[in-house]
Amino acid sequence: xSVKLGVPSKGRLMEKTFDWFGARGVTLSxxxxxxxxxxxxxxxxxxxxxxxxxxxxxxxxxxxxxxLGVTGTDLVREKLVQWDQKVEPLAELGFGHADLIVAVxxxxxxxxxxxxxxxxxxxxxxxxxxxxxxxxxxxxxxxDYLRDGxxxxxxxxxxxxxxxxxxxxxxxxxxxxxxxxxxxLRANHLKPLSDPPVLRSQAxxxxxxxxxxxxxxxxxxxxxxxxxxx
Amino acid sequence: MNPAxxxxxxxxxxxxxxxxxxxIDPAILQSAEILLDLYGxxxxxxxxxxxxxxxxxxxxxxxxxxxxxxxxxxxxxxPARYTYSGEVxxxxxxxxxRQSEYLQVGFEIFDRTDPAAADAEVFALFxxxxxxxxxxxxxxxxxxxxxxxxxxxxxxxxxxxLLRHLWRPRRFRALMDRFSGKTPPPxxxxxxxxxxxxFAGAAPLVGKRSQAEIAxxxxxxxxxxxxxxxxxxxxxxxxxxxxxxxxxxxxxARLRDIAVxxxxxxxxxxxxEARLSALSARGIDVDALDFEGSYGRTSxxxxxxxxxxxxxxxxxxxxPMATGGRYDALTERLGAGQAIPAVGGVIRPxxxxxxxxxx
Numbered sequence: 001x002s003v004k005l006g007v008p009s010k011g012r013l014m015e016k017t018f019d020w021f022g023a024r025g026v027t028l029s030x031x032x033x034x035x036x037x038x039x040x041x042x043x044x045x046x047x048x049x050x051x052x053x054x055x056x057x058x059x060x061x062x063x064x065x066x067x068l069g070v071t072g073t074d075l076v077r078e079k080l081v082q083w084d085q086k087v088e089p090l091a092e093l094g095f096g097h098a099d100l101i102v103a104v105x106x107x108x109x110x111x112x113x114x115x116x117x118x119x120x121x122x123x124x125x126x127x128x129x130x131x132x133x134x135x136x137x138x139x140x141x142x143x144d145y146l147r148d149g150x151x152x153x154x155x156x157x158x159x160x161x162x163x164x165x166x167x168x169x170x171x172x173x174x175x176x177x178x179x180x181x182x183x184x185l186r187a188n189h190l191k192p193l194s195d196p197p198v199l200r201s202q203a204x205x206x207x208x209x210x211x212x213x214x215x216x217x218x219x220x221x222x223x224x225x226x227x228x229x230x
Numbered sequence: 231m232n233p234a235x236x237x238x239x240x241x242x243x244x245x246x247x248x249x250x251x252x253x254i255d256p257a258i259l260q261s262a263e264i265l266l267d268l269y270g271x272x273x274x275x276x277x278x279x280x281x282x283x284x285x286x287x288x289x290x291x292x293x294x295x296x297x298x299x300x301x302x303x304x305x306x307x308x309p310a311r312y313t314y315s316g317e318v319x320x321x322x323x324x325x326x327x328r329q330s331e332y333l334q335v336g337f338e339i340f341d342r343t344d345p346a347a348a349d350a351e352v353f354a355l356f357x358x359x360x361x362x363x364x365x366x367x368x369x370x371x372x373x374x375x376x377x378x379x380x381x382x383x384x385x386x387x388x389x390x391x392l393l394r395h396l397w398r399p400r401r402f403r404a405l406m407d408r409f410s411g412k413t414p415p416p417x418x419x420x421x422x423x424x425x426x427x428x429f430a431g432a433a434p435l436v437g438k439r440s441q442a443e444i445a446x447x448x449x450x451x452x453x454x455x456x457x458x459x460x461x462x463x464x465x466x467x468x469x470x471x472x473x474x475x476x477x478x479x480x481x482x483a484r485l486r487d488i489a490v491x492x493x494x495x496x497x498x499x500x501x502x503e504a505r506l507s508a509l510s511a512r513g514i515d516v517d518a519l520d521f522e523g524s525y526g527r528t529s530x531x532x533x534x535x536x537x538x539x540x541x542x543x544x545x546x547x548x549x550p551m552a553t554g555g556r557y558d559a560l561t562e563r564l565g566a567g568q569a570i571p572a573v574g575g576v577i578r579p580x581x582x583x584x585x586x587x588x589x
Contacts, residue, residue, distance in 0.1 A: 081323055106433035110447045112418035123447060124439055143275055150401025155271050167437040189433045194418060
């Protein structure tokens with residue numbers, strides 16, 4: 001057996017994760033060709049690197065197929081029911097910062113808070129005969145947030161990409177999406193509400209509460225957490 | 231599904247049939263559109279949604295009341311009593327340990343003649359069916375809170391906003407705080423209303439909501455800003471109604487006291503009084519029957535009058551064994567212009583078994 005560490009398989013998230021572990025004496029690397037998702041770990045024994053899509057890491061952690069995994073808080077919260085019973089956050093890695101926010105057209109000068117959004121939604125529904133549509137891929141998080149905020153008369157429409165464009169395309173009146181700088185929002189003439197965001201997310205190292213550990217694995221995990229100063 | 235629960239359900243349904251109800255058997259697949267229209271987006275978190283290429287979005291029946299009302303409104307005889315028994319399906323996102331599929335047995339009355347008698351008939355029938363289980367019945371009346379809001383000395387827009395959020399206690403409280411001046415309006419709103427041209431420097435408009443709609447909302451906000459605050463006394467009266475927790479006759483006396491300062495409550499209280507007599511006439515010990523001013527406010531969005539539940543205090547881990555209430559407004563919404571007073575409730579046979587056969 002070995003301790004399995006799941007890391008995003010490509011892009012800046014992978015590079016920054018490699019850097020974070022490297023700075024703590026654990027060298028992660030990809031092996032083989034660029035297209036092959038295989039990796040190696042140096043600096044600690046008994047750890048296997050598993051390269052996965054960031055979106056699959058929450059599920060792999062929850063099912064216990066990997067012991068440790070790096071992914072965004074947003075994905076863990078959206079994909080895992082009772083996430084805190086399935087995984088434990090060990091460290092925030094200080095990159096991959098993004099807020100999940102609700103945004104409306106910047107020209108809606110009358111809408112600044114969730115309270116405004118609710119009132120606008122009621123009037124919109126009375127006028128147009130359908131609920132105010134909010135495009136997102138984070139259905140659970142956004143629904144919980146809007147319920148807590150007392151917003152009614154809206155409906156979520158699914159958008160798996162180019163969400164900021166849905167308003168101009170008349171398939172939604174507002175959006176809920178991840179933003180880091182707000183650049184894309186501005187370019188699409190949208191603005192975030194002034195309320196606290198749905199979620200502040202960053203790349204985080206999680207431990208699975210479900211993955212089985214042998215005696216050796218436990219020792220490996222202890223050694224690794226000491227090395228990483230967790 | 232536990233066969234013992236099925237037997238229990240069949241027994242209860244037979245009991246309701248013997249009480250004069252006609253058996254009705256709504257489909258498991260229900261139009262999602264109607265349910266979404268009634269409950270809003272929240273229903274997606276509570277019900278299983280599926281799709282059909284011809285019929286569009288469908289939901290696995292999350293309750294019976296809506297399809298029973300629909301069936302009745304499409305030409306049921308009048309008056310009518312219905313009973314049913316079958317599975318309902320609920321997603322349990324927050325708590326996967328709760329049942330996502332369970333049986334309900336129900337009884338519903340559609341009758342214009344004597345609402346108090348119909349309330350008492352349903353309650354007494356449930357009380358008999360659950361006798362011996364040592365349950366605590368609780369009653370309430372959403373109509374009292376609705377009457378209180380309608381009788382507030384506030385603009386029609388403010389009263390409508392409060393009524394719209396009657397079932398969302400936190401939002402309702404936030405609105406009361408706003409309207410009474412306890413929380414000041416957000417700074418952004420004050421700034422907007424002060425601006426000579428609120429649209430100056432605004433970004434290009436995208437999307438379906440028009441400039442006219444934005445202007446109209448600003449106008450609404452201006453009118454609202456000129457409204458006098460809701461008085462502290464009126465806020466206190468609403469709080470007093472929500473705080474009532476007494477046996478029925480004492481609760482009624484307490485509410486009558488409140489109505490001295492809020493006469494709009496009187497018709498709703500007369501209905502409670504008539505119900506009290508009707509319950510007594512059915513042999514219910516109203517002196518021991520609890521009434522709570524806030525009962526039914528969070529979970530039962532279509533009830534608009536009498537509400538009741540039967541809970542097992544020895545098993546706080548279990549949801550209520552039975553719940554029900556009056557839903558006159560629902561028949562109007564589903565009846566395309568028609569409406570009929572209606573009251574009913576459901577029992578969960580699986581929970582009764584859990585009490586009868588202690589683990």
